[in-house]
Amino acid sequence: MAKVSFEKKLIIAVIGSGKCSAQEAVLAEAVGRELAKRGAVVVCGGMGGVMEAVCRGAAIESGLTIGILPGDSPADSNPYVQIPIVTGAGYARNVAVANSAQAVIAIGGDYGTLTEVGFALKSGIPVVGLNTWSLYRGGEQDKSIIIAEDAVDAVEKAITLAKGQKLD
Amino acid sequence: MAKVSFEKKLIIAVIGSGKCSAQEAVLAEAVGRELAKRGAVVVCGGMGGVMEAVCRGAAIESGLTIGILPGDSPADSNPYVQIPIVTGAGYARNVAVANSAQAVIAIGGDYGTLTEVGFALKSGIPVVGLNTWSLYRGGEQDKSIIIAEDAVDAVEKAITLAKGQKLD
Amino acid sequence: MAKVSFEKKLIIAVIGSGKCSAQEAVLAEAVGRELAKRGAVVVCGGMGGVMEAVCRGAAIESGLTIGILPGDSPADSNPYVQIPIVTGAGYARNVAVANSAQAVIAIGGDYGTLTEVGFALKSGIPVVGLNTWSLYRGGEQDKSIIIAEDAVDAVEKAITLAKGQKLD
Amino acid sequence: MAKVSFEKKLIIAVIGSGKCSAQEAVLAEAVGRELAKRGAVVVCGGMGGVMEAVCRGAAIESGLTIGILPGDSPADSNPYVQIPIVTGAGYARNVAVANSAQAVIAIGGDYGTLTEVGFALKSGIPVVGLNTWSLYRGGEQDKSIIIAEDAVDAVEKAITLAKGQKLD
Numbered sequence: 001m002a003k004v005s006f007e008k009k010l011i012i013a014v015i016g017s018g019k020c021s022a023q024e025a026v027l028a029e030a031v032g033r034e035l036a037k038r039g040a041v042v043v044c045g046g047m048g049g050v051m052e053a054v055c056r057g058a059a060i061e062s063g064l065t066i067g068i069l070p071g072d073s074p075a076d077s078n079p080y081v082q083i084p085i086v087t088g089a090g091y092a093r094n095v096a097v098a099n100s101a102q103a104v105i106a107i108g109g110d111y112g113t114l115t116e117v118g119f120a121l122k123s124g125i126p127v128v129g130l131n132t133w134s135l136y137r138g139g140e141q142d143k144s145i146i147i148a149e150d151a152v153d154a155v156e157k158a159i160t161l162a163k164g165q166k167l168d
Numbered sequence: 169m170a171k172v173s174f175e176k177k178l179i180i181a182v183i184g185s186g187k188c189s190a191q192e193a194v195l196a197e198a199v200g201r202e203l204a205k206r207g208a209v210v211v212c213g214g215m216g217g218v219m220e221a222v223c224r225g226a227a228i229e230s231g232l233t234i235g236i237l238p239g240d241s242p243a244d245s246n247p248y249v250q251i252p253i254v255t256g257a258g259y260a261r262n263v264a265v266a267n268s269a270q271a272v273i274a275i276g277g278d279y280g281t282l283t284e285v286g287f288a289l290k291s292g293i294p295v296v297g298l299n300t301w302s303l304y305r306g307g308e309q310d311k312s313i314i315i316a317e318d319a320v321d322a323v324e325k326a327i328t329l330a331k332g333q334k335l336d
Numbered sequence: 337m338a339k340v341s342f343e344k345k346l347i348i349a350v351i352g353s354g355k356c357s358a359q360e361a362v363l364a365e366a367v368g369r370e371l372a373k374r375g376a377v378v379v380c381g382g383m384g385g386v387m388e389a390v391c392r393g394a395a396i397e398s399g400l401t402i403g404i405l406p407g408d409s410p411a412d413s414n415p416y417v418q419i420p421i422v423t424g425a426g427y428a429r430n431v432a433v434a435n436s437a438q439a440v441i442a443i444g445g446d447y448g449t450l451t452e453v454g455f456a457l458k459s460g461i462p463v464v465g466l467n468t469w470s471l472y473r474g475g476e477q478d479k480s481i482i483i484a485e486d487a488v489d490a491v492e493k494a495i496t497l498a499k500g501q502k503l504d
Numbered sequence: 505m506a507k508v509s510f511e512k513k514l515i516i517a518v519i520g521s522g523k524c525s526a527q528e529a530v531l532a533e534a535v536g537r538e539l540a541k542r543g544a545v546v547v548c549g550g551m552g553g554v555m556e557a558v559c560r561g562a563a564i565e566s567g568l569t570i571g572i573l574p575g576d577s578p579a580d581s582n583p584y585v586q587i588p589i590v591t592g593a594g595y596a597r598n599v600a601v602a603n604s605a606q607a608v609i610a611i612g613g614d615y616g617t618l619t620e621v622g623f624a625l626k627s628g629i630p631v632v633g634l635n636t637w638s639l640y641r642g643g644e645q646d647k648s649i650i651i652a653e654d655a656v657d658a659v660e661k662a663i664t665l666a667k668g669q670k671l672d
Contacts, residue, residue: 092260118283428596451622
């Protein structure tokens with residue numbers, strides 16, 4: 001058998017609303033650029049808003065972008081998705097978005113983002129948050145979501161955690 | 169064509185962890201009993217913990233119980249599930265648990281429950297909470313989860329909301 | 337703990353196209369009537385065509401009908417579905433339709449029906465066919481699909497196989 | 505906004521059993537090599553058998569391989585998958601395997617493969633077959649599956665059809 005080897009790719013999911021503020025789009029694009037510069041593959045839900053902005057950022061820096069789509073057609077994806085995964089499974093695809101990454105960056109976010117945060121944390125996949133949900137249970141904060149200051153900090157933290165390293 | 173008519177069934181989902189405290193089990197069983205007494209069909213994830221307790225409660229009162237299972241076999245369901253829906257879809261089935269109900273009652277809960285809360289709220293399905301998650305965004309509480317005092321209050325609120333009526 | 341017991345329900349899935357011929361609709365309605373008369377719960381994909389006809393038949397005889405819907409809303413189901421399971425998962429719900437039954441009856445059918453036949457056979461769930469697909473592999477017929485003569489024969493065979501009994 | 509452009513990738517799915525004969529593995533590896541030589545991204549179910557062989561073939565020729573996994577962990581994928589999509593959705597992921605490609609090549613195959621053939625044909629995605637299922641309905645063969653002679657012929661036909669061109 002022919003010998004084959006290749007490096008394991010670093011895969012980071014970026015999650016956020018399909019409709020986002022201009023500020024969130026700027027943040028998401030910066031996250032996408034930084035991820036691509038650092039060699040990470042970007043996984044997202046493939047649609048608009050935060051998903052489109054992060055793909056655009058990654059594409060600017062020639063990064064690879066994967067969109068795990070809810071619908072039935074690759075034509076539904078934003079124009080910066082290079083590999084559309086066409087699940088046809090609606091929001092059930094949120095499970096795949098969260099679980100296909102070694103770390104997740106959540107930007108802002110609506111209830112769909114909340115479900116992806118939940119799926120990632122359930123699987124023990126680190127979640128880094130930029131202006132996203134805070135969770136409380138029994139009166140105490142669940143501190144599983146790592147707070148980031150800005151796009152570069154979020155990417156630095158996500159990559160560190162994705163590699164199984166500790167944060168400073 | 170033969171004429172057929174039947175009343176629309178009242179369907180309430182009860183969500184919560186597959187491993188729960190004794191206190192949560194007592195609460196879930198009381199919720200199940202009350203739902204069945206009031207004629208509601210109980211939908212849940214079909215597994216143990218809160219799901220088993222709510223089905224047991226409903227079964228005691230001769231209610232109908234439906235378990236939307238993550239696995240490949242009806243044998244995985246708790247013994248009080250009368251109609252096992254065997255999705256084989258893992259946690260992607262959480263979407264179906266949330267969306268198959270006219271209202272959702274969340275009892276305690278882990279990250280899986282959090283995803284079901286998110287799916288319900290995304291679809292505009294009312295969520296009534298008993299000792300469950302609190303959500304904050306941008307420093308402000310998201311008050312979409314209706315807090316209940318006890319099992320009877322939770323069922324009363326869920327049924328009122330399921331019927332599209334306002335709470336007092 | 338209170339003692340609870342109930343009989344295991346006999347659950348039969350009926351699969352077929354969402355758009356069907358008048359002849360297939362007659363066949364499906366007859367299958368639904370016969371299933372309900374014999375106490376079986378009918379599971380199907382909840383939409384039109386064969387699915388609607390089988391639910392209508394079952395409803396005429398006061399049987400319980402469950403529709404495992406591809407879409408996001410219970411309003412999408414045909415009017416004879418009593419318990420809509422709202423998966424939002426598109427055709428991924430075909431897995432659940434096939435696997436939630438103890439036996440499957442396929443009537444006519446398009447490619448969606450073919451996928452449900454495949455999922456049932458993969459899980460070892462018996463499939464009874466009325467004017468449905470024939471499968472060949474390596475030049476030989478795969479005889480897993482049991483051919484039925486008419487609606488009553490299909491139901492008789494499906495129930496026999498669902499109970500784990502042999503056909504005569 | 506920065507201008508970004510990139511070519512649309514050619515994506516071909518290869519489907520077949522997770523346990524396959526040595527002959528099928530040879531065929532699948534040849535298909536994978538040929539696809540990679542011609543610049544196509546290979547999508548598959550990410551597991552063993554045909555899926556592993558096609559990924560190995562593609563990896564030998566430095567092609568990009570994507571495995572849409574049924575399970576919860578990227579560690580379940582065969583070693584030649586570079587981008588694991590972790591659906592956790594069991595066989596519901598078969599929908600995504602079929603629909604994420606512009607054409608599908610089926611090699612041998614069991615009932616799972618049959619479901620993927622069904623999903624592709626339902627979506628109008630061309631299916632090229634190598635020793636795979638033949639389908640009959642109402643006594644007539646459904647000729648939707650395009651028969652290929654060998655690995656190179658299968659790839660040639662799949663790429664031609666993926667580009668929306670007619671076969672000679």
